[in-house]
Amino acid sequence: MAKNVKPRVRVPKTAAKGEVIEIKTLISHIMESGRRKGKDGKLIPRSIINKFSVTFNGKPVFEADWAPAISANPYMSFFAKVDESGEFAFKWVDDDGSVYDSKASITVS
Amino acid sequence: MSTKQALSALTRREALLLAAGATIVAAGGVVLKSGTAHADQKMIDDALMKLIGDKKPAEGKITLDLPQIAENGNTVPIGVTIDSPMTAKDYVKSVHLFADGNPAPDVATLHFTPMSGKASAATRMRLAKTQNIVAVAEMSDGSVFRAQQEVKVTIGGCGG
Numbered sequence: 186m187a188k189n190v191k192p193r194v195r196v197p198k199t200a201a202k203g204e205v206i207e208i209k210t211l212i213s214h215i216m217e218s219g220r221r222k223g224k225d226g227k228l229i230p231r232s233i234i235n236k237f238s239v240t241f242n243g244k245p246v247f248e249a250d251w252a253p254a255i256s257a258n259p260y261m262s263f264f265a266k267v268d269e270s271g272e273f274a275f276k277w278v279d280d281d282g283s284v285y286d287s288k289a290s291i292t293v294s
Numbered sequence: 295m296s297t298k299q300a301l302s303a304l305t306r307r308e309a310l311l312l313a314a315g316a317t318i319v320a321a322g323g324v325v326l327k328s329g330t331a332h333a334d335q336k337m338i339d340d341a342l343m344k345l346i347g348d349k350k351p352a353e354g355k356i357t358l359d360l361p362q363i364a365e366n367g368n369t370v371p372i373g374v375t376i377d378s379p380m381t382a383k384d385y386v387k388s389v390h391l392f393a394d395g396n397p398a399p400d401v402a403t404l405h406f407t408p409m410s411g412k413a414s415a416a417t418r419m420r421l422a423k424t425q426n427i428v429a430v431a432e433m434s435d436g437s438v439f440r441a442q443q444e445v446k447v448t449i450g451g452c453g454g
Contacts, residue, residue, distance in 0.1 A: 203338040207409035220397055246409045249417070250310070252400035254393060256369040256451070263404075266380070266411025 189214035189216050194275055196289040200267050204293075207267075208239070209262040212285060214278055236278040237261060243272040267293050306445060333399035338428055339393045341399055345390060346382035346432060351440035356389075356429050358443045373416035374404070376431045386413035388432045395425025420451035421423070 192212040201205050212234065218233025219236040231253060247263045265273070270293045277285040341367040342351075359373030376386045385408045406413050413431075424446045431439045 212312055228406050241409060244409060245407050247407070247413070247415070248405035250403040250405075252398065252402060254396050254398070255399040256420055259417065261415065261417045262411040263415040264410055 187291075188215075190277075190283075192275065192277060192285050192287040194273070194289050196273055196291055199294060200290045202293050203266065203268055205264050205266045206261060206291070207264055208273065209260070210237075210275060210287075211258060211260050213258050214219050214277075214279075216251075216255060216257045216259060217290050220253070220279075232280050234259060234277045234279055236279075239263070239265070240274045240276075241265060241267070242269070243274075244271070246264070259279050267291055269293055308366070321356040331398055332395050332422060333393070335394055335426075336349055337399045338394055341371040341392065342390070342430060346381050346430070346438050349436075349438045351430055351438040354442065356431055356441035358441055358454055359416070359426060360427055360445050362442050363446045363448065365448045365450055367421040367423070369418045370421050370445060370447070371399075371416065372427065374414070374429050378407055378413045378433070380406070380411055380413055382408045383434070385410075385434045386390045386431055386432050389413070389415075390430045390432075391419075391421070392428040392430075393421060393430065396420070396422050421445060421447045422450045423447050424452075 190213060191201050193210065195209040197206050214270045215236050216230065216234065218231040223277045233251060233267055234270065235251055237251065243279055246265045246267060249261060251259060272288055272290045275287045307351045355377045357375045361371065364370040373388055373390065374391065376389065378384065378386045383439050384408045389404045393401050401419050402417060426442050426444050429441045
């Protein structure tokens, strides 16, 4: 498991029914590409987050598959259409199988 | 000009030609070598073949938001927006992003749903050198669109 992994998400607290909101996410992760060499001249093994997914009240909203070409501390922003109040669930899956998650609720009026 | 002189001139010319030929061969060797060190358009086409089969992508609908010049190849912002109503009947299913000058062409694949509301997303990527970014969008009706844009990279990412 990569060290110091800390997910951060920004979701508006409120929205109008049917509004399309922007969601921004950032997670601290080294995203080791597997092509870099360490001080001993050996390749540092690949260690990245390869999957990011978002659901709203259990229904899929957005997903992304990441390759090693994604920068360290991956940032992802995207949109969601909200018709009801509820909770966004964010999930990041590491190469080693660890899962990092975060949640954010929104009130729709 | 005596026959002797002409002969020696010929050999010199031949020698020059030979030298030039050798340079071309050497240059060709270099090109081939660098061709194996990073991705190219063909690798993108092969990757696409696996994803969408032999469908011919059309132009349009995709807007790429990329810097013209990226000073730091370690973190290059990329935004992609696809013109789509994003309803249950007509929406963007996936967008594949490729970079043709990186060690591997894949950057990311984004999957949208009608709940996305808007087929638009942004992230940050590594670019090893100046190269083309290719975006291919798959729509819910099976149609495919493609866009391409060059990014000039001052200092490459990906480490060494």
